[in-house]
Amino acid sequence: MSVIVPPISKFPRLLPAGDSGILIEWADKISDAANDQVHSFAQALRDHNSAAITDLIPAYSSLLVCFESRQVSRDKILTLINDLLRMTLQTGTPASRLVEIPTSYGGAYGPDLEFISSHNGLSERQVIELHMSVTYRVYMLGFIPGFAYLGSVPEQIAVPRLDTPRTRVPSGSIGIAGRQTGIYPLESPGGWRLIGHTDIQLFDPAQDPPTLLRPGDRVRFVES
Amino acid sequence: MLRLIDAGALATIQDHGRYGFQGYGIPVSGAMDIFSFSAANAVVRNRLDAAAIEMHSPMLLETDASAIVALTGPQASFAINGRAVPQWMSIFVRAGSQIEIIPARAGGWHYLGIHGGIDAPPVLGSRSTYLRGQFGGWLGRALESGDEIPIGPQANSDYSLLAGKTVSARARTFMNSSGVSNQRMTMRVISGPHKEWFTPEVSESIEREEYLVTGSADRMGYRMQGAGLIRRLAGELVSCGVPLGAIQVPADGQPIVPMADHQTTGGYPIIATLIAADIPRFAQCVEGDAIRFRLVDLEDAGRAWREMWGLLQDQD
Numbered sequence: 001m002s003v004i005v006p007p008i009s010k011f012p013r014l015l016p017a018g019d020s021g022i023l024i025e026w027a028d029k030i031s032d033a034a035n036d037q038v039h040s041f042a043q044a045l046r047d048h049n050s051a052a053i054t055d056l057i058p059a060y061s062s063l064l065v066c067f068e069s070r071q072v073s074r075d076k077i078l079t080l081i082n083d084l085l086r087m088t089l090q091t092g093t094p095a096s097r098l099v100e101i102p103t104s105y106g107g108a109y110g111p112d113l114e115f116i117s118s119h120n121g122l123s124e125r126q127v128i129e130l131h132m133s134v135t136y137r138v139y140m141l142g143f144i145p146g147f148a149y150l151g152s153v154p155e156q157i158a159v160p161r162l163d164t165p166r167t168r169v170p171s172g173s174i175g176i177a178g179r180q181t182g183i184y185p186l187e188s189p190g191g192w193r194l195i196g197h198t199d200i201q202l203f204d205p206a207q208d209p210p211t212l213l214r215p216g217d218r219v220r221f222v223e224s
Numbered sequence: 225m226l227r228l229i230d231a232g233a234l235a236t237i238q239d240h241g242r243y244g245f246q247g248y249g250i251p252v253s254g255a256m257d258i259f260s261f262s263a264a265n266a267v268v269r270n271r272l273d274a275a276a277i278e279m280h281s282p283m284l285l286e287t288d289a290s291a292i293v294a295l296t297g298p299q300a301s302f303a304i305n306g307r308a309v310p311q312w313m314s315i316f317v318r319a320g321s322q323i324e325i326i327p328a329r330a331g332g333w334h335y336l337g338i339h340g341g342i343d344a345p346p347v348l349g350s351r352s353t354y355l356r357g358q359f360g361g362w363l364g365r366a367l368e369s370g371d372e373i374p375i376g377p378q379a380n381s382d383y384s385l386l387a388g389k390t391v392s393a394r395a396r397t398f399m400n401s402s403g404v405s406n407q408r409m410t411m412r413v414i415s416g417p418h419k420e421w422f423t424p425e426v427s428e429s430i431e432r433e434e435y436l437v438t439g440s441a442d443r444m445g446y447r448m449q450g451a452g453l454i455r456r457l458a459g460e461l462v463s464c465g466v467p468l469g470a471i472q473v474p475a476d477g478q479p480i481v482p483m484a485d486h487q488t489t490g491g492y493p494i495i496a497t498l499i500a501a502d503i504p505r506f507a508q509c510v511e512g513d514a515i516r517f518r519l520v521d522l523e524d525a526g527r528a529w530r531e532m533w534g535l536l537q538d539q540d
Binding site for chain 1: 243244245246247248249250252347348354356357358359360414415416417418462463464465466467468469470487488489490494497498499500522525526529530533
């Protein structure tokens with residue numbers, strides 16, 4: 001299913017990120033509309049397949065374009081970006097996939113479930129039901145390989161990060177920070193409040209693509 | 225094959241890095257000092273991006289077959305079977321030889337290149353190690369004593385033609401390190417991308433202040449200490465892609481510079497970004513070194529990058 005994204009009404013800002021990067025910024029806040037633009041435009045650049053563009057880092061509302069300045073001048077990259085931005089973007093964007101995450105809530109892997117419930121005046125069961133009640137959007141991947149930033153949790157279960165991050169969060173841990181939820185694909189330090197765990201593998205460097213979740217995917221948590 | 229007798233701490237296999245996957249949260253990794261790394265490959269007549277060993281502490285290895293090797297990076301004691309040999313030069317080693325490297329100063333990054341390159345299996349197109357992800361390089365980890373590392377096929381087996389090669393005198397002085405403690409260095413930067421998070425006065429002040437490299441300096445990033453950089457805006461920056469060498473400013477105003485294994489995205493505003501040509505020298509700064517930043521324009525930066533690579537084309 002191809003998605004036609006009309007020309008943007010507000011031209012994004014183009015900012016130098018050192019001498020080998022251009023940061024394209026559609027908005028300075030999290031917005032679904034800006035996030036759609038980010039991923040559509042990233043796909044348009046991939047489709048253009050310039051050898052001089054070495055990497056793309058899509059985020060909530062911005063895209064960092066990394067390039068090799070010996071292969072192409074910055075001016076040529078800017079011209080390419082501006083030309084693509086002006087066109088109607090008809091991309092072969094894959095239909096949005098729904099991925100279900102089998103989840104065990106609470107217990108040893110959900111050490112912060114109690115805090116979230118008391119902080120928000122809810123029972124633990126209510127926190128779990130609310131977490132499962134939403135179909136989340138994958139806004140971006142970052143922090144560690146395969147870590148998907150999912151939004152947004154219901155306001156009632158939003159909770160701040162830990163003041164002091166844990167030095168080790170087990171792989172597969174599911175956490176909440178602010179209105180975002182996420183799953184740790186690897187063991188890592190982490191400051192998100194942990195509510196549960198999944199055994200599903202989110203990252204495998206031997207696979208292509210190496211991550212289970214991709215920006216634009218929709219995600220639901222299912223109690224198992 | 226290279227056998228590690230004493231691998232030291234935090235030696236890894238690296239190449240130029242893993243590109244094309246940062247959108248999946250996978251860092252580029254690769255050599256901290258891409259210039260010294262590439263020079264090691266240049267003198268042993270490999271492709272510049274062949275895999276090599278990056279080391280951070282003393283190392284002792286043995287080669288089972290004859291080989292051509294070179295050591296680059298900061299000053300180190302480099303010996304073959306106990307006999308001192310020069311750095312930045314291709315050295316012939318006989319089968320069964322012991323190779324010993326002892327850095328003169330702690331904290332630097334040293335590169336042992338070998339003709340044929342290190343034959344680690346590529347992961348996602350690169351032989352670089354990503355330690356946190358436990359993949360790439362040699363089994364996704366730092367090298368350990370007892371490891372036996374295979375060498376790739378050799379383009380040229382006439383070692384008499386390969387020994388004694390070096391880089392130009394200009395290339396040797398590119399790193400411009402005096403090798404003494406507590407050096408003062410100037411690093412060129414491009415302003416932004418988050419200029420509006422700082423007043424013009426604060427943005428310009430980075431040229432007047434000195435920042436010390438702290439002890440918290442590793443493959444993920446270097447923490448700096450100096451006059452606090454005050455943000456003009458309150459609140460949090462929406463997470464965005466982070467370029468290598470960004471000067472990130474957390475709430476406490478003490479800059480952090482992301483390095484080879486850095487997280488692909490972050491929420492700290494970036495006041496300026498190191499030019500690519502100065503990252504090798506920056507990477508070789510150690511605890512106590514004082515850095516001054518100098519704002520330059522994109523043309524200067526581009527020229528410096530091309531000149532840097534041009535130095536590796538001049539070979540004996």
